[in-house]
Amino acid sequence: MAEEGGPVDVDGSIMEGGGQILRICTALSCLLGTRVRVSKIRAGRSTPGLRPQHLSGLETVRDLCAGQLKNAAIGSTEIDFTPGRIKGGSLTADTKTAGSVCLLLQVSLPCVLFAETPSELIFKGGTNAEMAPQIDYTTMVFKPIAEHFSFKLDCDIRKRGYYPRGGGEILVRVSPVRYLKPINLTDRGSVTKIYGRAFVAGVLPYKIVKDMTSAAVRCIRRELRDLYVNIQGVQESADRAVGNGCGIIIVAETSTGCLFAGSSLGRKGVPSDRVGAEAAEILLRNLRHGGCVDEYLQDQMGSHGSRPDPSLCIHKPLSTL
Numbered sequence: 001m002a003e004e005g006g007p008v009d010v011d012g013s014i015m016e017g018g019g020q021i022l023r024i025c026t027a028l029s030c031l032l033g034t035r036v037r038v039s040k041i042r043a044g045r046s047t048p049g050l051r052p053q054h055l056s057g058l059e060t061v062r063d064l065c066a067g068q069l070k071n072a073a074i075g076s077t078e079i080d081f082t083p084g085r086i087k088g089g090s091l092t093a094d095t096k097t098a099g100s101v102c103l104l105l106q107v108s109l110p111c112v113l114f115a116e117t118p119s120e121l122i123f124k125g126g127t128n129a130e131m132a133p134q135i136d137y138t139t140m141v142f143k144p145i146a147e148h149f150s151f152k153l154d155c156d157i158r159k160r161g162y163y164p165r166g167g168g169e170i171l172v173r174v175s176p177v178r179y180l181k182p183i184n185l186t187d188r189g190s191v192t193k194i195y196g197r198a199f200v201a202g203v204l205p206y207k208i209v210k211d212m213t214s215a216a217v218r219c220i221r222r223e224l225r226d227l228y229v230n231i232q233g234v235q236e237s238a239d240r241a242v243g244n245g246c247g248i249i250i251v252a253e254t255s256t257g258c259l260f261a262g263s264s265l266g267r268k269g270v271p272s273d274r275v276g277a278e279a280a281e282i283l284l285r286n287l288r289h290g291g292c293v294d295e296y297l298q299d300q301m302g303s304h305g306s307r308p309d310p311s312l313c314i315h316k317p318l319s320t321l
């Protein structure tokens with residue numbers, strides 16, 4: 001609650017106690033022109049306080065609206081943000097780590113949509129990072145669904161970057177809108193297409209792509225027998241990727257245009273077929289619960305601050321999807 005003339009106080013430890021509540025309330029603060037003070041930032045995480053990606057996101061929003069940000073440094077558990085008018089324009093933000101560029105986009109997008117001028121944002125960091133949407137999730141799932149709200153999200157992947165070096169870069173162009181058109185996303189329909197992308201970059205062998213893909217396809221076939229699974233295999237070219245990385249994303253599209261995804265990244269000590277199967281299992285889990293968005297899009301659309309509780313999901317046999 002805000003005292004007369006004081007900031008709105010937000011307890012950052014509620015629900016998951018992660019970065020999402022910070023991003024959502026900073027973006028809302030900017031949109032509403034309301035000063036906000038967030039305490040107990042990321043209290044639910046093993047390394048509480050701001051990480052590079054969160055700090056860079058806050059600074060981006062501050063710069064987009066010429067606002068004032070107090071106390072923001074790596075490790076800060078409390079910040080105070082006073083927004084100004086959202087001007088938009090050109091801006092570069094760099095996590096200087098593998099911190100996700102997609103999370104920089106997540107906090108800035110609501111602001112630039114209501115800026116005074118079109119925006120051109122360059123985000124640097126990890127494009128395919130853990131605990132965040134892979135950039136391919138952003139372009140293949142988030143973008144098409146978000147654009148139903150009647151705006152265009154132009155996202156150019158200039159360079160890919162992975163843990164631990166980062167070094168990836170995306171260019172995002174957004175023109176402001178006067179309002180967002182409401183959408184109706186209540187009829188899930190049936191799954192009509194399954195497609196995806198499996199990649200390796202750097203010194204990693206292309207065999208990893210084949211292993212991730214065949215394990216993912218095997219896993220999907222066990223539940224969805226009649227659909228062709230079209231996963232594109234990619235060896236990232238050296239001039240378009242920094243460092244070594246591998247991963248996979250699999251998207252399911254339904255007859256009513258709903259999109260769901262499962263994705264996973266290669267890690268040391270985890271066999272490639274395990275990575276492929278993980279992505280497939282996440283996708284299948286999200287198809288089973290009967291909703292119109294997956295667990296990630298649910299919070300990225302801002303409808304909810306955390307992942308859905310699986311016990312609340314309606315379980316349907318996949319044959320009826």
Ligand SMILES: Nc1ncnc2c1ncn2[C@@H]1O[C@H](COP(=O)(O)OP(=O)(O)OP(=O)(O)O)[C@@H](O)[C@H]1O
Pocket residue numbers: 016017018019020021042045054103130131132133134137263295296297299300
């Ligand atoms: N596999 C995934 N696919 C798509 N989106 C994802 C995936 N994993 C995480 N996300 C998204 O990344 C965001 C992560 O939010 P979260 O609150 O975990 O914050 P965070 O900034 O990463 O900080 P923290 O370290 O506190 O978790 C959420 O929007 C979530 O939907």
